[in-house]
Each structure stands twice: as structure tokens, then as C-alpha cells.
Amino acid sequence: MAKGESPLKQFEIQPIIDLNLFGLDISFTNSALWMTITTAFILIFFTLPFLKSKKTNSVSDLYPSRMQVAAELGFSFINSLLTDTVGKEGKKYFSLVFTLFMFILFGNIFGMIPYSFTFTSHIIVTLALAMGVFIFVTVLGFVKHGVKFFSFFVIPGLPIYMLPLLIPIEIISYLSRPISLSVRLFANMLAGHTLLKVFAGFVSALGIFGILPLVFIIALTGLEILIAFLQAYVFAILTCLYINDALHLH
């Protein structure tokens, strides 16, 4: 660790191009740069293998190429995730869950590249995503059930005198969903990356014994890649569960 460089320096936002829109600072920053890279990568990865249609109408068209198999894997992964949690009605929300999962997954994965920037390690980004999901499922619930959506907060089969206690608890737990959803992702990314940088500092500080933290970092990098996937998965599956709640109430 160079002197004066804190392990948190990696999370600092640096503007690349200064931009202003109606007096608002919308500078293109390193965060925006990695969002661009993530978006471009996802679009290329999933679109390019399916663009060149040979249209020879022969059986060989049906054999997927390697890239097609890889893209198909992501497709069927989200597909089974959605059908397992929501059922057949969930197909409508496929592209939302797919976009969320891929955006967070590749945001996390690209954050593992040294000297890159992890935009999912910023609470404002994860909170915005979680609030988006929260507002979406709430609106969905109201559109599907109207005023009956409030019955979601009443647990069926409960004695009447318990309701004054449990309804506020249910409402609080419902309102805290976006917070838990966003903080979970943000905190995992923050903690993992900070830990990596702290141990990276030990490597140079300990001299010859720096080999020990180095080994630890290598193992931790593997774990972080797992967490990068896992957190994207958790975000996606919770979104599916919230959609399921909004569609079926209880």
C-alpha cells in the first residue's frame, strides 16, 4: 500500500468528462465508464451470436455455436429461476429480471479486474436499483389487485386481536425490502474489495513474509468472484419473489 492511499480509495469517483444538464452535474465518471463497458459487453455477448442467421433451413442451423451455448446458458438460467419462483405468469417479467441480473453480475465481475471500478459498490446505485424494483412490484400489485393489495399486510388465519401488532410489522418489513436489497449488495461489494486492498497492503508491508497475505488474496479473489455471482443471483431471486408476492399476494 502506497503511503496515504487508503483501501477505500478504489471507491472514489473520478470525473472523466464534465457534463452539465440544466445545472445538474451529470459528469461522465469512472462509474459511468464501467457501466458503459458492462452494458456494451452484455449486449455484444448476448446479441452477436444470434445476429448472423444463415437461413439455409438445414439441420446444421440448429446446432448452437459456442457463443450461442454460453448465451443460452444465461437465458435458461434466468428462465428456470423465474418459472421456479413465479410460475408461468413470470415470463412477462423475464427481460426485467434478466437485465437486472446481467447488469449486476457483470458489474460485479468487471469490478474484480484490477484498477477497474465496481459501480455496484456504491449505495446510491444499488439503492436506485432496489427502489426501482420496489416501486415496480408495488405498482404491479396495485394494478393486479387494486385496493385488495392492502390485504397483503394481513396474514390470513390470524386472530383479530393480533392484527394491530402484526400489520405494522408487516408494513415495516415490506418497506424495508429496498433497503435490505440494496445494502446487501453494496455491503458485500464494499467489504470484499476493501478486504482485498487491505491484504494487498500487507503484501508490500511484510516483505518476504508478504507471501502469506498474497496466498490469502488469491483465495479471496476466488471467493469474491463467487460472491459477485451470488449477490447478482440473490438480487434476481429476491426480485422474482417480490414479483410473485405482488401477483399472488399470499
Place this chain on the structure above:
Amino acid sequence: MPQLEQVEFFISQLFWLGVFFVILFLVLTYITLPKIRAFLNQRDDFVKSHISKQDELIKKAESIIENYEAKLTEAKNQASEIINEAKDKALQESETLIKATEEKIQQEIRQTEERVTKEKDLAISELNFQLKDSAINFISKVTKIDKGKIII
């Protein structure tokens, strides 16, 4: 912590997050995912059509086997019928042959018997005549009476 300290970049982050998320969502929804879905559906259709074709072929093969077995049993029945008929026919023929032969033999025996009795009668009558003749000759020689006047 820069996440909470760099408040001045919150709007920039939200803006670019919105921009890229919406771009990603729209392109995925209207271009990429339909393409992937079409590709997968095409393959599923191909596999399904082949499975149904296979089922048809299996049914066809089964009906052919049934047909074959039915024909085989029919042929077996026919063969045993033919064999039985042939046996009966042969038996009848041999019986008629035996009967005919027996009749012929009996007829010949009868004819022979008839011939024998006829010849016997003839011989007896001839013998009678010769005895008469010799008796007449003897009488005429003894009595010296003309042969023509002797009547026995």
C-alpha cells in the same frame, strides 16, 4: 467512505445508471431476447417434430409386425389344413384301391370256380356218354343186336 462523502456525484451516478439500464433493458427486450427465444423455439420445434415423426414410425412398424404375425398364423393354419387334406385323400385312395383289388380277386375266384364246375359237368356228361356208348357196344357184341336198336 467515498460512497457517502462524494454526494456531488449522486446525480451523475443516478443519471448514467438510468441511461445504461434503460438502454440495456430496451435492447435486450426488443432485439436480443426475441432472437434467443426464436432460436430456442426453432430447435424445440425441430426436436418435437422429430419425436412425433418417430412415434409415427414406431406405430407403423408395430402395425407391420402385427400384420406379419397375422399372416404367419394364417399360413400355418393353411399348411396344416393342406396336410390334413392330403392325408385324408391318400387314405381314401389306398382304401379304394384295396377294395378294388379285393373285388377283382374275388371276381376272379368266382370265375375260376364257375369254369371249374362247367368243366366238371362237361367231363361228367362226356363220361356218361362214353359209358353209354361202351355199354351199348358191349351189349350189342354180347347179344348181337344191332347197335341202333339198343336204348338205355
